[in-house]
Amino acid sequence: ALISMRQLLDHAAEHGYGVPAFNVNNLEQMRAIMEAADKTDSPVIVQASAGARKYAGAPFLRHLILSAIEEWPHIPVVMHQDHGTSPGVCQRSIQLGFSSVMMDGSLGEDGKTPTDYEYNVDVTRRTVEMAHSCGVSVEGELGCLGSLETGQAGEEDGVGAEGTLDHSQMLTDPEEAADFVKQTQVDALAIAIGTSHGAYKFTRPPTGDILAIEQIKKIHARIPDTHLVMHGSSSVPQDWLQIINEHGGEIPETYGVPVEEIVEGIKHGVRKVNIDTDLRLASTGAIRRFLAENPAEFDPRKYLKESMKAMTELCIARYEAFGTAGNA
Ligand code: G3H
Ligand code: 13P
Ligand code: NA
Ligand code: ZN
Numbered sequence: 001a002l003i004s005m006r007q008l009l010d011h012a013a014e015h016g017y018g019v020p021a022f023n024v025n026n027l028e029q030m031r032a033i034m035e036a037a038d039k040t041d042s043p044v045i046v047q048a049s050a051g052a053r054k055y056a057g058a059p060f061l062r063h064l065i066l067s068a069i070e071e072w073p074h075i076p077v078v079m080h081q082d083h084g085t086s087p088g089v090c091q092r093s094i095q096l097g098f099s100s101v102m103m104d105g106s107l108g109e110d111g112k113t114p115t116d117y118e119y120n121v122d123v124t125r126r127t128v129e130m131a132h133s134c135g136v137s138v139e140g141e142l143g144c145l146g147s148l149e150t151g152q153a154g155e156e157d158g159v160g161a162e163g164t165l166d167h168s169q170m171l172t173d174p175e176e177a178a179d180f181v182k183q184t185q186v187d188a189l190a191i192a193i194g195t196s197h198g199a200y201k202f203t204r205p206p207t208g209d210i211l212a213i214e215q216i217k218k219i220h221a222r223i224p225d226t227h228l229v230m231h232g233s234s235s236v237p238q239d240w241l242q243i244i245n246e247h248g249g250e251i252p253e254t255y256g257v258p259v260e261e262i263v264e265g266i267k268h269g270v271r272k273v274n275i276d277t278d279l280r281l282a283s284t285g286a287i288r289r290f291l292a293e294n295p296a297e298f299d300p301r302k303y304l305k306e307s308m309k310a311m312t313e314l315c316i317a318r319y320e321a322f323g324t325a326g327n328a
Contacts, residue, residue: 001069001073001075001076001077002066002069002077002078002079002097002099003043003076003077003078003099004078004099004100004135004136004137005045005078005080005099005100005137005139005187005188005227005272006100006137006187006188007076008043008045008076008078009187009188009227009271009272010227011043011327012227012271012324012327013227013269013271015323015327016266016267016323017266017322017323017324017327018262018263018265018266018270018271018272018273018322018323018324019042019043019044019045019271019272019273019322019324020045020233020273020274020275020315020318020319020322020324021045021046021047021078021080021082021229021272021273021274021275022044022045022046022047022275022276022279022315023046023047023048023049023052023082023274023275023276023279024046024047024048024052024061024064024065025048025049025051025052025055025056025061026055026056026064027064028283028304028307028308028311029279029283029311030046030064030065030067030068031068031308032279032308032309032311032312032314032315033046033068033311033315034068034071034072034075035308035312036311036312036313036314036315036316036319037072037075037315037319037328038072038075039312039316040316040319040320040324040325040326041325041326041327041328042075042319042324042325042326042327042328043075043076043077043078043324043327043328044068044075044076044077044078045077045078045080045100045272046065046068046077046078046079046080047080047081047082047102047274048061048065048079048080048081048082048093048098049082049083049276050082050083050085050089050111052082058092058093058096059096062079062096062097062098065077065079066097074328075328076328078099078100078137079097079098079099079100080098080099080100080101080102080139081093081098081100081101081102082102082274083102083104083111084101084102084103084104084127085104085107085108085109085110085111086103086109086123087103087123087126087127087130090102090103090127090130090131090138091130094130094131094134094136098136099135099136099137100136100137100138100139100187101127101131101136101137101138101139102138102139102140102141102190103123103124103127103128103138103139103140104140104141104190105119105120105121105122105123105124105140105141106120106141106142106143106144106190107144107160107161111160112160112161112162113161113162114144114161114165114169117176117180120140120141120142120180121180121183121184124138124140124180124184124186125183125184125185128140128184128185128186132185137187137188138184138186138187138188139186139187139188139189139190139229139272140180140184140186140188140189140190141189141190141191141229141231142172142173142176142177142180142189142190142191142192143169143170143171143172143173143191143192144161144165144169144170144192145160145161145170145190145192145195145196145197145231145232146160146161146165146169146170146192146194146196147170147194147195147196147201147202148167148170148171148194148210148212149201149202149203149204149210150196150200150201150202150203151164151165151166151167151170152164152165152196152200153165153196153197154196154197154198154200154201154232160196160197160198169192170192170194171192171193171194171212171215172189172191172192172193172215172219174215174218174219174221174222175222177189177191177219177222177223177226178222178223181223181226186226187226187227188226188227188228188229188271188272189219189223189226189227189228189229190228190229190230190231190274191215191216191219191228191229191230193211193212193213193215193216193230193265194210194211194212195211195230195231195232195233195257196232197231197232197276197277198232198277199234199236199251199254199256199277199280199281200254201232201234201236201254201255201256201257202254202255202256203253203254203255204255205255206255206257206258206261210257210258210261211257211261211262211264211265213261213264213265213268216228216265216268216269216270217268217269219269220268220269224269227269227271227272228265228269228270228271228272229270229271229272229273229274230262230265230270230272230273230274231274232257232274233257233262233273233274233275234256234257234275234276234277234278234281235256235257235258235259235262235278236254236255236256236257236277236278236281237256237278237281237282237314238255240278240281240282240284240285240310241254241281241285243285243286243288243289244281244284244285244288246289247285247288247289247291247292248288248292249284249285249288256277256278259317259318259321262321262322263321263322266322266323273318273322275318278314278318279311279314279315282307282310282311282313282314283307283310283311284307285310286303286306286307286309286310286311287303287304287306287307289306290302290303290306291303
């Protein structure tokens with residue numbers, strides 16, 4: 001059944017678990033997420049980015065998610081729009097039937113220029129007014145995502161600030177978060193705590209204090225009824241990097257957010273954990289390996305099945321680690 005993000009995350013907060021929010025672009029990802037949720041009895045958040053809407057088309061994405069709800073009616077599903085760049089973009093998603101939208105006013109309409117606080121409050125408040133009158137939840141964002149190690153926002157062409165960020169921009173201020181929530185009434189808030197989008201988060205193996213856990217605790221203490229969201233939460237599995245590179249790939253050394261660190265964040269109020277890159281890596285590794293080992297095969301279903309299996313296993317691991325399993 002289709003449910004709102006508020007409904008799901010209220011339950012998650014009450015029972016102390018986190019929910020991975022997987023990005024969806026195609027059939028294989030959609031089926032992998034649902035099969036993993038079915039196997040582990042987990043509720044689902046699937047999110048469509050601007051890139052996904054451009055790739056698959058908004059109507060296809062919409063029907064992909066609705067098809068999943070039809071095939072697995074017993075699984076609660078949140079249909080979420082990721083990183084909306086204006087109230088208008090969010091409005092179109094609400095009209096399409098999304099049960100949750102993100103208004104990312106931390107960046108301008110170009111998706112890369114950091115904005116001022118008043119702008120962010122204004123666009124987010126307007127989106128909340130519109131969404132709440134339709135029963136749709138809203139996620140806002142305060143602070144700029146960026147790696148505390150590299151000072152970089154992450155993706156070159158994706159979502160993220162341009163250029164190098166200073167340290168203070170990359171940590172959400174707890175007092176400002178309290179004011180932001182009071183003024184906008186958002187259901188969930190994406191916070192900057194040292195993560196960044198994409199595969200290139202950290203150049204060295206994480207030492208165990210890669211996330212600003214103290215910051216999460218302070219923010220949660222100030223806004224206990226607002227669900228905290230962690231973007232850029234891929235763990236960049238080293239085994240998938242190795243499989244990719246052993247079969248013709250050339251991905252340089254890089255590290256993501258360790259699953260244990262995310263679990264620590266969940267203990268302190270993180271409820272929604274955004275993951276896209278890990279599914280891309282698992283999918284690519286599985287396809288590269290299959291094609292290298294089966295050079296005469298040309299039926300896409302054969303290698304896409306491998307991609308689906310790899311993504312299903314990854315989703316199962318996250319549902320289990322975050323405590324989502326058993327809560328559908
Ligand atoms: O927030 C970033 C997500 O990974 C979406 O990326 O716009 O390339 O689909 P995308
Ligand atoms: P990753 O690139 O770490 O998977 O983050 C995805 C994300 O935050 C989507 O909004
Ligand atoms: Na989002
Ligand atoms: Zn994001």
